[in-house]
Amino acid sequence: MSKSLFIERLIVSIFGLFLMSLGISFAVRSNLGITPISCPPYVLSHYFTNYTLGQLTVGMHITMIIAQVIILRKDFPKSQYSQTLVSFLFGFLIDGSMWLTQSITAPNYLVQILYVLLGSLLVSIGIIFEVTPKLLYLAGDGLMITVARVLNRPFGQIKVVFDITLVSFSIMAGLLLLNHIIGVREGTIISAVLVGIIIAKLNPVISPFILRFLERREKHKDKVQGYNIITIGRELGSGGREIGQKLAKKLGWKFIDREFIRDAVIKSGLSGDFVERNDQQMTSAEKLLRYISMDNIFNDENLSDNDKLFIAQSKIIKDAALKGRCVIVGRCADVVLYDCDSCFNIFISADKEFAKKRVAEEFKLTEDEAVKYIDKINHLRSNHYNYYTGRTWGEPSRYDMYIKSSSLGVDRAVDAVYNAVKQNK
Incomplete structure (x- = not known):
């Protein structure tokens, strides 16, 4: 220094x-x-x-x-x-x-x-x-x-x-x-x-x-730049994962989702049970307690389970972004890659009718059960995102594109993002 x-x-x-x-x-x-x-x-x-x-x-x-x-x-x-x-x-x-x-x-x-x-x-x-x-x-x-x-x-x-x-x-x-x-x-x-x-x-x-x-005089050598990357934030039942898969296939890019990140995290030494317990899960009470206790502001050691997982996932996301073109779903990727000049960030939402039908079919739930499950998961995702990024999950102004899949449908949503990415090149 x-x-x-x-x-x-x-x-x-x-x-x-x-x-x-x-x-x-x-x-x-x-x-x-x-x-x-x-x-x-x-x-x-x-x-x-x-x-x-x-x-x-x-x-x-x-x-x-x-x-x-x-x-x-x-x-x-x-x-x-x-x-x-x-x-x-x-x-x-x-x-x-x-x-x-x-x-x-x-x-x-x-x-x-x-x-x-x-x-x-x-x-x-x-x-x-x-x-x-x-x-x-x-x-x-x-x-x-x-x-x-x-x-x-x-x-x-x-x-x-x-x-x-x-x-x-x-x-x-x-x-x-x-x-x-x-x-x-x-x-x-x-x-x-x-x-x-x-x-x-x-x-x-x-x-x-x-x-x-x-750091204004320092040369930043580790910035993620020069790659075409799409990050997708999504509400449960909006079809965000399906849109991401189809978009990656259409572009010929790598698809980075929950399974890919989970496998990579496990290979890094964290157990599968550990990942399942802590992946994007944070209740309002947990968030408040962690705010009050200033859980990880003073040091990078002795982290909570959530912090360890977030850091491991963030490293995997950064490594994937450096290797080449990819579509990344969830895991606060838009903020993890905040310094990526060629990162295109989108958020996908859907109305309740559209979402509950998809969730009820996918998880074999009644429509009432599906609505409760959607509210629960979206609440946990919101707490997790807001805590680690300091931003508001799903706030339209934070994204390059905000899509309502219940209005467009999955395939037209894929086309909309594809065209936007191609036009920006």
């Missing part, structure tokens, strides 16, 4: 730390409770009044660094001693932000809630700026990553336990030292829930912007 690039990444990361510290200060000014990670030093600052919130935050972070060293011993990366400097910097920024916001008051409950929301937004954006350059880690993040690695558990699970532990400690410390609970209120719960959700929504927008800025 060049010196100039290092400095740029450092500035971006420090800006993220500043936004986080500003968010924490607004949460403090709300008097409705603050984020779990800041609860312990906030409580202790009311007992050890000679120390500031920033100073006690530094103390907590140093303790967390020592914990990492104890856990990893000789395996603790020497580069991660930089967390010590980051801790002091973060503590300084917190005290600076507390000074900047010292005149801010919350005259009523509505304003208090607004401060909590603003604080959550600032912390969320700050985390994105801190994490995206992959240069600095706060000690809390480092400890969670360490524990996740040692226990071989997803980061998100460790974070949830970590937050609960910090809040529990803060409650007990408040009761023992101050005879009342302080720093833990509804604002703590709101921020704990909101920060992950906000990051999930804003990260796909902000992170690429940051990376484009940081």
